[in-house]
Amino acid sequence: MIDETTPPRVDSEVGPLRAVLLHRPGNELKRLTPRNNDQLLFDSIPWVDRAQEEHDAFAEVLRGRGVEVLLLADALRTALGDTRAHAAGVHAAVDERRLGPDLADSLRSHLSSVSPAVLAEVLMAGMTFEELPAAEGASLVRLMNHPNDFAVDPLPNLLFTRDSSAWIGNRVAVSSLTMPARVRETAVLDLIYAYHPWFRHAARAYGAHSAPIEGGDVMLLSPGVLAIGVGERTTAAGAESLARSVFADGIAHTVLAVPIQQTRATMHLDTVCTMVAADAVVMYPLSRDSLTAFTMRPTDDGSVKVEGPAPFLTAAAEAMGIDRLRVIDTGLDPVTAEREQWDDGNNTLALAPGVVVGYERNVETNARLAEAGIEVLAITGSELGSGRGGPRCMSCPIRRESI
Numbered sequence: 211m212i213d214e215t216t217p218p219r220v221d222s223e224v225g226p227l228r229a230v231l232l233h234r235p236g237n238e239l240k241r242l243t244p245r246n247n248d249q250l251l252f253d254s255i256p257w258v259d260r261a262q263e264e265h266d267a268f269a270e271v272l273r274g275r276g277v278e279v280l281l282l283a284d285a286l287r288t289a290l291g292d293t294r295a296h297a298a299g300v301h302a303a304v305d306e307r308r309l310g311p312d313l314a315d316s317l318r319s320h321l322s323s324v325s326p327a328v329l330a331e332v333l334m335a336g337m338t339f340e341e342l343p344a345a346e347g348a349s350l351v352r353l354m355n356h357p358n359d360f361a362v363d364p365l366p367n368l369l370f371t372r373d374s375s376a377w378i379g380n381r382v383a384v385s386s387l388t389m390p391a392r393v394r395e396t397a398v399l400d401l402i403y404a405y406h407p408w409f410r411h412a413a414r415a416y417g418a419h420s421a422p423i424e425g426g427d428v429m430l431l432s433p434g435v436l437a438i439g440v441g442e443r444t445t446a447a448g449a450e451s452l453a454r455s456v457f458a459d460g461i462a463h464t465v466l467a468v469p470i471q472q473t474r475a476t477m478h479l480d481t482v483c484t485m486v487a488a489d490a491v492v493m494y495p496l497s498r499d500s501l502t503a504f505t506m507r508p509t510d511d512g513s514v515k516v517e518g519p520a521p522f523l524t525a526a527a528e529a530m531g532i533d534r535l536r537v538i539d540t541g542l543d544p545v546t547a548e549r550e551q552w553d554d555g556n557n558t559l560a561l562a563p564g565v566v567v568g569y570e571r572n573v574e575t576n577a578r579l580a581e582a583g584i585e586v587l588a589i590t591g592s593e594l595g596s597g598r599g600g601p602r603c604m605s606c607p608i609r610r611e612s613i
């Protein structure tokens with residue numbers, strides 16, 4: 211149990227994992243249709259019951275290895291028990307630009323009287339116009355929207371808790387998410403970190419309302435050394451602001467900004483590379499020689515010095531103070547490599563150095579990891595994967611032991 215004697219702290223990707231924030235997918239996935247799935251960032255329509263079973267099995271693997279699992283929905287309900295959080299939750303749910311003043315007022319007053327559990331459900335699964343409380347008289351906004359249109363958008367990507375917040379040392383960075391379908395996740399995580407008792411003393415590393423940055427792009431290469439992917443989601447401005455913030459707080463001495471391709475397949479740095487041991491990564495073979503990095507370090511006068519670009523592996527090893535950052539040689543043929551990269555083969559979650567969780571379907575990548583001495587705990591993800599995210603994307607480590 212996390213308490214004041216064992217506060218949240220994460221200073222690597224691979225230190226023994228002790229506590230993690232996960233989101234068991236819920237009714238928000240039932241909102242996905244062939245008409246809205248692209249916009250909601252899913253590649254197909256998941257079978258929700260099966261996705262929940264797969265997720266339960268994922269959580270069980272973690273618990274079986276001594277990891278405490280905090281589920282986001284539970285955390286949100288707990289947080290909303292505080293009246294200030296409840297008021298902030300109502301504010302976050304109601305978008306007056308969409309509803310107009312009358313409907314917004316009536317929805318606000320309705321939500322103000324619901325239980326924390328009901329408000330949490332609205333914040334996660336959204337609300338259609340048909341589900342709005344019944345009203346007297348005609349409202350233009352009600353009349354002109356289809357009953358199945360969203361009055362409050364659902365958040366199906368809450369599943370990917372990696373992106374909406376990230377712990378760096380003893381501080382949490384609540385993300386400013388790029389895609390419109392995910393922007394409101396920030397408000398949900400803000401409520402949890404401000405009002406859940408586990409996080410009462412949590413300090414923030416980065417303002418949620420600064421430039422875009424997503425946790426899938428943030429990698430803790432070693433204590434004090436961060437790599438930040440810059441691409442579809444995290445901008446150069448986001449990487450620079452986060453670097454300034456961690457330098458100012460003294461929680462990092464080097465930050466690498468790593469340009470990644472602006473494509474759906476490589477939306478975050480962790481889609482092409484994750485750490486499997488203190489000095490080893492699994493990496494999409496095509497990225498191996500093409501990834502580069504700019505190195506940022508703080509200067510004495512409080513500004514940031516930028517160098518590079520240099521090859522990523524060289525810059526990373528130098529910043530980490532090691533001879534070489536090993537790449538597990540998956541040696542896959544380009545077609546298999548591309549298929550397994552798409553299915554999050556490189557998106558592993560380390561539970562300890564040399565022990566990772568991966569999707570079972572990435573047979574070739576997992577076999578190469580095993581040959582290299584990495585224990586792979588395989589989980590099924592046929593439905594979970596339809597949102598394009600693997601074990602690392604679906605987990606936000608809250609506490610890891612130091613290595």
Ligand SMILES: NC(=[NH2+])NCCC[C@H](N)C(=O)O
Pocket residue numbers: 250251252367370372373389392425426427477478480481597598599600602603
């Ligand atoms: N860290 C990650 N790779 N996260 C994957 C997020 C997938 C999600 N559907 C999105 O497009 O945002």
